[in-house]
Each structure stands twice: as structure tokens, then as C-alpha cells.
Amino acid sequence: DQQVKQNSPSLSVQEGRISILNCDYTNSMFDYFLWYKKYPAEGPTFLISISSIKDKNEDGRFTVFLNKSAKHLSLHIVPSQPGDSAVYFCAARDNTNAGKSTFGDGTTLTVKP
């Protein structure tokens, strides 16, 4: 039973356009959500997070939206750049434990020049 799902294994967008990565979760105990970016042969790098008391968090070109009633979150990258090409993981946890996160299987983003 996968509690965090990223239904799109891959996404390809043109440089300068918006990238939208989606994530769904099933566990209503999750109250903190994170996005990680991962390059091949490296560890995941924290990108942006959002608490369940918010519905939007923005950091530069990256914005995360949370729809708690739908148990859905999305990561928007605008404008997309070729250097954004990587695997993006959605993760969720309850706020009692900083490191124990449940990860989705990832979405491979390719930004074409």
C-alpha cells in the first residue's frame, strides 16, 4: 500500500515554460510535505516544504501547493531551466519525526533547451 504516489514517472517541458509535478497521499496523519531533487549518483537534496496549515509556499522559482481535502500537492517550477532536469521526489511525514519520511517513486523532469 503506497501512501505517497507520484503517478507521472516522467515529464518533459520546454525551457522557460512551467513544470508541474504532482503528488497524492493517502495517510491523513501526514502533516508536513517535502520535495527533494535528485541527480544521478547523488543523494536527494531538499528543495521546498509545506506544512499542512498552509496551502502555498513559495521560494524563488519553486512553489508548492497543498490541497489537504484532496490529499494532493504539486510543485510548480517557473520558468523551467535545463539545470532543473533531475528526479523529483515528493515526501510526507508527521511532524513528530524530522527524518522519517515516506517517499513517492519520483518523477523524472527533463527540461529541453
Next chain:
Amino acid sequence: NAGVMQNPRHLVRRRGQEARLRCSPMKGHSHVYWYRQLPEEGLKFMVYLQKENIIDESGMPKERFSAEFPKEGPSILRIQQVVRGDSAAYFCASSETATEAFFGQGTRLTVV
């Protein structure tokens, strides 16, 4: 401030051998987490440790796998009698009490 250090980066073991993976957390971090990533999958939580204590090992296979985080030195993930299905990338993360965890670069274990 060095990040989370994992070694070795690559480890090849024959079936039946033991694998030892090391993780040195970031300075000042006393919480260590181990994750495993199988090909084409996300990271799966294995175990959460604080100094000298296992806090949560709900993701650890019941046999052959063990972890420790001694008072001095790195955290060790130990896999005894490795099998081909143990081939994966193993990531360690560390954190302070309630902040985001930071990941190391991982150890890629290949069992031949």
C-alpha cells in the same frame, strides 16, 4: 560544515559476504536515518537512530540487517550474508531535533 558523509560510495560483495555501510552525520546532528532505494523506486525508510539508541526500526528487514550509532564514531548499517536482492542504493540522512533531514550521497551496493 561538512555534509553527511557516507562511505564507501560503491561496494561490491559476493553472495553470502557481509556489507558494512558507514555514515557520519553533519556536525551537531544527533539523529540518523537510513533509507534504501531499489532501482526505479523511491526511498524506503529503514531505521532511525540517536546516539546509542534505535528509535524506530520499523522499516528494517527482520533478518540479516542491523544498525548502530555508537557514542563515538559513525553510524553503521550492517547486512550479513548478502543476497542479490540487497543490491540497492543506501542513503543516510541526519537532522537536529525538528528540522529537515540532510542526505548523504549514498552507498551503492552491488551483490554479485
